Amino acid sequence: MSESEKGKAVLYDGNRCIGCRACSVACKSWNKNSADKESDNGVEITGGIEGKTQLSARTFTFMRYREIGDGYDLHWAFAKIQCMHCLNPACETACIVGALRRDEETGAVLYNQAKCIGCRYCMVACPFGIPTYQWDRPSPWIRKCTFCADRQNGGLSPACVTACPTGALEIFDERQQAIEEAHRRIEASPDKYVDRVYGEKEAGGTSWMYISPVDFQDLDFPNVTNESVPRNARKAMGALPYYAAGVIVLMAGAYWYTKRRQKIAAGEHEKKEG
Numbered sequence: 001m002s003e004s005e006k007g008k009a010v011l012y013d014g015n016r017c018i019g020c021r022a023c024s025v026a027c028k029s030w031n032k033n034s035a036d037k038e039s040d041n042g043v044e045i046t047g048g049i050e051g052k053t054q055l056s057a058r059t060f061t062f063m064r065y066r067e068i069g070d071g072y073d074l075h076w077a078f079a080k081i082q083c084m085h086c087l088n089p090a091c092e093t094a095c096i097v098g099a100l101r102r103d104e105e106t107g108a109v110l111y112n113q114a115k116c117i118g119c120r121y122c123m124v125a126c127p128f129g130i131p132t133y134q135w136d137r138p139s140p141w142i143r144k145c146t147f148c149a150d151r152q153n154g155g156l157s158p159a160c161v162t163a164c165p166t167g168a169l170e171i172f173d174e175r176q177q178a179i180e181e182a183h184r185r186i187e188a189s190p191d192k193y194v195d196r197v198y199g200e201k202e203a204g205g206t207s208w209m210y211i212s213p214v215d216f217q218d219l220d221f222p223n224v225t226n227e228s229v230p231r232n233a234r235k236a237m238g239a240l241p242y243y244a245a246g247v248i249v250l251m252a253g254a255y256w257y258t259k260r261r262q263k264i265a266a267g268e269h270e271k272k273e274g
């Protein structure tokens with residue numbers, strides 16, 4: 001097993017999902033995320049049966065609903081959207097101050113706000129459009145699904161996985177086990193599944209993977225290349241002298257900026273306490 005293959009993995013099975021959104025509620029509850037406002041980053045929340053249709057600083061996961069077929073042959077297809085926890089995360093590679101890193105124990109790609117300088121390169125780099133930003137805060141941070149690393153470290157499964165009443169979300173100790181189970185289900189019921197495990201190879205492989213009764217394009221999954229962004233790109237860039245000099249200047253500015261943001265955040269916290 002390569003270093004990047006280590007960590008847990010989750011398999012989402014679109015044939016087992018009933019679209020109840022217990023996973024989304026559990027995520028909100030565990031992360032103490034309040035309800036979203038009327039609009040998020042200027043985009044109206046349309047409501048309807050889907051409810052929330054995009055990730056935000058307060059919504060780390062949501063259920064995507066798609067009506068498939070036509071005439072009397074209409075049916076619903078679902079997909080749970082959250083960070084894919086890539087094996088070679090583009091967000092980690094893009095972050096020039098190392099505020100994002102993959103944890104090999106849990107498989108979670110974690111964010112450290114103490115290091116973040118708010119450049120938002122991670123948002124641009126992510127091929128799945130996952131990281132969001134606290135646009136409405138004076139000291140904003142990046143926000144996204146944490147793979148419930150805090151729960152995992154305490155021996156618990158992610159809140160969404162625990163809440164799922166149908167077993168549509170299943171966690172595996174090793175990614176290879178999830179891949180084998182995914183292929184076993186497809187082979188056992190080829191009429192029920194499309195022959196693809198989304199995340200097995202996309203973006204170099206992810207820790208969250210999907211099997212589905214309908215094509216992934218019909219669920220608006222991005223057509224991501226199988227190539228990963230090399231994790232050592234930043235190291236390689238750091239070896240270039242002119243790049244290193246630029247980074248030193250940037251880091252000094254970043255340090256000042258981060259400290260300032262932490263002061264503002266501390267001030268906000270004190271105000272709330274008082």
Ligand code: SF4
Nearest residue numbers: 083084086090091126
């Ligand atoms: S899905 Fe995006 S945010 Fe999540 S680990 Fe991969 S690159 Fe990073």
Ligand code: SF4
Nearest residue numbers: 027145147148158160
């Ligand atoms: S793993 Fe945790 S943070 Fe991520 S979607 Fe599930 S409940 Fe939310």
Ligand code: SF4
Nearest residue numbers: 017018020021023164
């Ligand atoms: S809790 Fe399970 S069945 Fe319900 S919407 Fe989430 S993944 Fe689907």
